[in-house]
Amino acid sequence: MNILFAFLVIAALALVLGFALAVAAKKFAVEKDVTAEQILAILPGANCGACGFPGCSGYADALSKGTAENGLCSPGGAKTSKAVSEILGTGGAVETEKMVAFVHCRGNHEVTAQDYEYRGISDCNAAHLLFKGDSSCKFGCHHLGSCIEVCPVEAIYRDEKDNIMVDPEKCIGCKKCTLVCPTQVIKMIPYRGSHAVACNNHDKGAVVRKICSVGCIACKICERKFPESGCTVSDNLSSVDYAKETAQIADAAAACPTKCIVTAK
Amino acid sequence: MHRLPTFRKGGIHPGDKKELSQSQPVERLPFPDELIVPLSQHLGAPANPLKEKGDAVGMGEMIGEASSFISANIHSPVNGTITEIRQITLMNSVSCKAFVIKVDTENPAVEFTAHPWKDKSGEQLLGKVKELGIVGTGGATFPTHVKLSVPKGKSVESLVINGVECEPYLTSDHRLMLEQTEQVLEGIMIAAHITEPKNIIVGVENNKKDAIERLRSVISEKKLPIEVVALQVKYPQGDEKQLLKATINREIPSGKLPLDVGAVVLNVGTAFAVYEAVVYNKPIIDRIVTVSGEAMKEKKNVRTPIGTKIADLIAFSGGLNDNVGKMVAGGPMMGFAFYDDQIPVIKGTSGILALERKKEKKVKISTPCISCGKCVAVCPMGLQPTRLFRLIENRQYEQAMKLNLMDCKECGCCAYSCPSELPLVHGMKLGKKMGRK
Ligand code: SF4
Ligand code: SF4
Ligand code: SF4
Ligand code: SF4
Ligand code: SF4
Numbered sequence: 261m262n263i264l265f266a267f268l269v270i271a272a273l274a275l276v277l278g279f280a281l282a283v284a285a286k287k288f289a290v291e292k293d294v295t296a297e298q299i300l301a302i303l304p305g306a307n308c309g310a311c312g313f314p315g316c317s318g319y320a321d322a323l324s325k326g327t328a329e330n331g332l333c334s335p336g337g338a339k340t341s342k343a344v345s346e347i348l349g350t351g352g353a354v355e356t357e358k359m360v361a362f363v364h365c366r367g368n369h370e371v372t373a374q375d376y377e378y379r380g381i382s383d384c385n386a387a388h389l390l391f392k393g394d395s396s397c398k399f400g401c402h403h404l405g406s407c408i409e410v411c412p413v414e415a416i417y418r419d420e421k422d423n424i425m426v427d428p429e430k431c432i433g434c435k436k437c438t439l440v441c442p443t444q445v446i447k448m449i450p451y452r453g454s455h456a457v458a459c460n461n462h463d464k465g466a467v468v469r470k471i472c473s474v475g476c477i478a479c480k481i482c483e484r485k486f487p488e489s490g491c492t493v494s495d496n497l498s499s500v501d502y503a504k505e506t507a508q509i510a511d512a513a514a515a516c517p518t519k520c521i522v523t524a525k
Numbered sequence: 526m527h528r529l530p531t532f533r534k535g536g537i538h539p540g541d542k543k544e545l546s547q548s549q550p551v552e553r554l555p556f557p558d559e560l561i562v563p564l565s566q567h568l569g570a571p572a573n574p575l576k577e578k579g580d581a582v583g584m585g586e587m588i589g590e591a592s593s594f595i596s597a598n599i600h601s602p603v604n605g606t607i608t609e610i611r612q613i614t615l616m617n618s619v620s621c622k623a624f625v626i627k628v629d630t631e632n633p634a635v636e637f638t639a640h641p642w643k644d645k646s647g648e649q650l651l652g653k654v655k656e657l658g659i660v661g662t663g664g665a666t667f668p669t670h671v672k673l674s675v676p677k678g679k680s681v682e683s684l685v686i687n688g689v690e691c692e693p694y695l696t697s698d699h700r701l702m703l704e705q706t707e708q709v710l711e712g713i714m715i716a717a718h719i720t721e722p723k724n725i726i727v728g729v730e731n732n733k734k735d736a737i738e739r740l741r742s743v744i745s746e747k748k749l750p751i752e753v754v755a756l757q758v759k760y761p762q763g764d765e766k767q768l769l770k771a772t773i774n775r776e777i778p779s780g781k782l783p784l785d786v787g788a789v790v791l792n793v794g795t796a797f798a799v800y801e802a803v804v805y806n807k808p809i810i811d812r813i814v815t816v817s818g819e820a821m822k823e824k825k826n827v828r829t830p831i832g833t834k835i836a837d838l839i840a841f842s843g844g845l846n847d848n849v850g851k852m853v854a855g856g857p858m859m860g861f862a863f864y865d866d867q868i869p870v871i872k873g874t875s876g877i878l879a880l881e882r883k884k885e886k887k888v889k890i891s892t893p894c895i896s897c898g899k900c901v902a903v904c905p906m907g908l909q910p911t912r913l914f915r916l917i918e919n920r921q922y923e924q925a926m927k928l929n930l931m932d933c934k935e936c937g938c939c940a941y942s943c944p945s946e947l948p949l950v951h952g953m954k955l956g957k958k959m960g961r962k
Contacts, residue, residue: 376864380948381918386955391618391864398614410920 295347296324302343304335308412308434323348330354335432358451360431361415361438362524363407364460365400365445368422372397372472388442396471399460401445407437428525449524450502455509457491457498459520464496476520486512491521529731530774531757532767535905537938539693539760539858541732546817546824547696551704553828554841556633560602560832562588563613565621566871567660568667569595574622580607584635585808588624591658597668598658600808602830604629616854616861616868623869626832637805647719650803654719657802658872662794662812663687663698663763664855666873669795673719675784682787683773684722686713686796688729688736689756689763692856695876697813698793700826702729702736706743709793712800713751720789725751727793728772730758760858761936765790767905779932794875809872816842818878820849829870835877836866850882858937892945900939900949906932910939910949917956926960933957 300320311332313319322328323344331341331354341354378387378394384406392398401424408416408424415430416437426437428451437446445460457476461468465477476498482491483498489512490505491498498521500509513521565571572589582588582601589599601624609625642650655670675681690698702709717725729737740753756762756771765783768790769775775786783790791799794812801807810831817824822843829838835854839845853860854868855875870877900910908929916925933953940949 380951381955383955385959386951389618389951389954389958390862391614392620 293321293324296320298347299323299344302336302340302347303333304340304432306335306412306432306434308335308432308436310334310432310434310436331356334359334434359433359448360428360451361407361426361433361435361446362428362449362456363401363416363424363426363446364456364458365397366421366423366458366474366520366522367395367397367400367472368403369395370421371474372400373470385440385442393443397461397468397475399443399445399462400472400475401443406440406442407446410436410440412436449500453500453502453505453524454507455505455513455521456500456524457520458522459497459518462495462497468496474518474520477518479517481515481517482512482521485515529755529757530771531759532762532770532905534907535903535938536759536761536767537903537941538758539941541758542693542817543696543699543732545694545819546815546826547699547733549696549700549824549826551700551813551826551828554830554833554838556603556628556630556830557833557837558628558630559608559834560605560626560628560830561611561613561623561834561867561869562599562602562626562832563615563621563623563869563871564589564599565615565619566599566666566831566873567597567658568665569593569597571621572596572599574610574624576607576624578607578610581605582607582624582626584633585637585806585810587658587808591655591668595668595671597660597670598656598808600658600810601626602810602832603633604635605633613868614865615871616863616874618861624832637801637807639804640806642715642718642803647721650715651719653803653806654799657806657808659795659798659802659809660872661792662798662809662872662875663792664859664873664875666871669791669799672789672791673716675720675789679784680787681720681722681784681789682724683789684713684717684720684725685768685772685783685788685790686725686727686751686793687763687765687768687790688727688733688740688793689768690733691730691758691760691763692858692860692875693760694817694878695815695856696817697815697826697875699733699736701797701813702733702793703739705797706739707747708800709797710740710743710747710749710751711804712796712798713791714749715799715803716789716791716796717750722789726772727751727753728756728762728768729753730762731755732758761905761934761938764905764934764936766934779929812870812872812874814838814870814874815876815878817876818853819881820846820879821877822846831872832869834867834869835863838870838877839866839879845879846881848882849879851880853878853880858941859935894943894945894947897944899942899944903938903942905936905938906934908933910943910953911947913956914947914949914952917952917959920959922956922960922962925956930956930960 303316307315311319373396375396384402384404387393387402393402415427419425459476461475468475478496480493483493486508488506488508490501570592573592576588584604586601588601605626605628608627613623614620659669660666744751766777798809814829894911913925937950
């Protein structure tokens with residue numbers, strides 16, 4: 261008798277709750293955003309944050325709601341933005357230039373003077389706390405590889421000379437490395453660029469000459485003798501204007517007395 | 526036996542090494558040929574330069590003007606000429622502009638004359654403190670006029686004077702209390718005139734018994750309303766939070782200031798600077814620097830013009846022994862290791878130490894944390910340094926901030942106690958920098 265009673269109570273409870281659940285499921289149903297799902301499917305899924313949203317799904321949501329601009333996904337590039345505009349029906353790809361990271365410094369301990377010997381935590385920002393790093397050049401790379409650690413696709417590596425290098429084929433342009441770097445020596449350049457000035461030092465030439473054998477000494481040979489190279493010197497440092505770069509830059513690179521104009525590939 | 530008061534949580538007892546220099550009377554450094562006077566000698570915004578290359582400057586003349594409320598004026602320590610305005614890096618890795626002043630060696634100094642102050646209002650006196658660029662001389666260099674400005678609606682219960690000098694080796698405050706007792710006490714009375722506290726307490730650690738006696742005898746002779754409290758010797762008692770716990774038994778909650786518990790804290794050196802500013806119209810243009818450490822030939826307490834290159838100070842102390850392992854500006858716990866002896870002495874430079882190579886810890890790759898919990902036990906702020914360090918190593922800065930990383934005083938108790946020799950304080954500094962980003 262008792263047992264039967266217990267059965268009945270449980271059965272009745274199950275019925276009521278089951279019904280309540282069914283109602284709740286209908287009533288509070290979350291509307292699935294089809295557009296957002298479609299967009300998410302075509303985003304690269306790198307979750308790198310380059311778009312400025314929390315991961316690819318955040319960006320997909322914002323795109324479907326129209327609160328974000330198309331073309332912010334650098335890993336996806338033009339192909340993705342075209343596909344997105346097809347889904348959104350806005351037509352036409354947003355033209356974005358593929359950008360890749362480049363470390364503008366080849367000043368390893370062999371070629372650049374050192375102020376002291378750093379023995380602290382192996383992290384560029386930690387080293388930067390102590391007199392802006394152990395290198396006598398306060399603009400350059402600390403060679404501790406914090407960028408290597410944050411890169412989501414392992415595009416950054418240390419070469420046999422202890423220089424930090426980016427593989428432009430692997431880089432998806434997420435800019436994470438540029439955000440972690442304490443000296444901002446790692447900067448974005450267009451993928452199509454053939455050369456770059458691998459120096460970030462804005463001190464006068466005479467100062468640079470004393471501390472680094474591969475730094476830009478602002479002699480302006482590149483700018484004056486190779487006007488088509490795209491090289492311009494400002495604030496004691498040469499840089500390449502990629503809108504103007506031509507094949508002449510290879511000649512400028514050969515003529516540069518400190519050989520700090522290097523190939524970007 | 527009666528136990529002396531101290532703070533409760535954490536703390537350590539490093540060998541204090543004060544015997545090296547504590548009985549050396551203060552000597553005055555002759556003016557060097559050249560001074561380098563930075564525009565950032567204080568916490569807060571750097572001062573704006575008022576002079577240009579080639580300008581002549583007079584001792585005590587204002588050459589840099591405070592650029593905001595939390596900033597401080599800069600004055601010329603000598604008569605001379607500005608030969609250059611140079612970008613320099615200070616011991617704490619702050620980069621700023623600095624005046625390079627060629628000293629007029631024929632006629633380097635001027636006389637400062639005394640003025641009575643008792644008839645002046647607190648506001649007028651505060652104005653003097655601000656005008657003359659007074660900042661905390663204990664090391665943190667917080668602008669003193671900000672500290673002494675009591676906002677409307679708040680009142681000061683206790684004015685607590687910090688004579689603790691808990692860092693090993695340093696004896697500059699000790700010598701000051703002994704040799705210029707009257708002036709320090711008058712400076713304290715000026716600060717009291719400005720802040721109108723109900724009581725005034727000087728906290729001094731009991732390893733400076735002579736200073737305690739001297740202070741007490743002058744106080745009773747002059748009938749001043751000041752109490753001197755002898756404190757147990759324990760590091761980091763000189764920190765505001767620890768000092769208030771030890772002297773008036775008040776705890777400052779996380780993220781709050783002494784004023785929130787009705788207290789204003791001033792260093793004895795700062796009280797002396799206030800005295801000189803108000804009575805003599807003299808800005809901080811010199812200070813006592815302890816020059817010590819086993820690798821320093823002669824140990825001294827030196828009244829040094831601001832802007833003196835450390836090399837000049839070392840030369841005055843007979844140079845370095847050849848067993849020097851590390852140079853430190855400030856105390857060994859919270860000071861800064863540096864490599865360049867052309868860096869100048871600034872308002873917050875309490876000591877220049879040359880530490881022996883063998884005393885410096887052996888260079889080795891730190892072994893991982895063995896979870897001994899020593900760092901947690903000694904942290905006066907009740908933090909978990911080992912946990913914070915692990916989070917910071919893994920770039921989880923936000924998580925570390927949630928565990929009150931910002932409360933860390935960088936006192937170094939944790940790193941001092943860690944058997945694995947983990948660079949815990951360096952980690953905390955890194956975490957704070959990245960967490961703020
Ligand atoms: S590029 Fe920047 S982050 Fe990368 S190793 Fe050099 S200093 Fe460090
Ligand atoms: S190299 Fe820099 S920009 Fe390129 S994928 Fe790695 S972190 Fe992103
Ligand atoms: S030639 Fe080389 S060193 Fe001279 S300005 Fe150009 S990049 Fe710099
Ligand atoms: S340095 Fe910071 S974490 Fe370490 S003991 Fe001091 S307050 Fe605590
Ligand atoms: S003192 Fe060092 S070894 Fe011990 S728990 Fe803390 S970090 Fe780990």
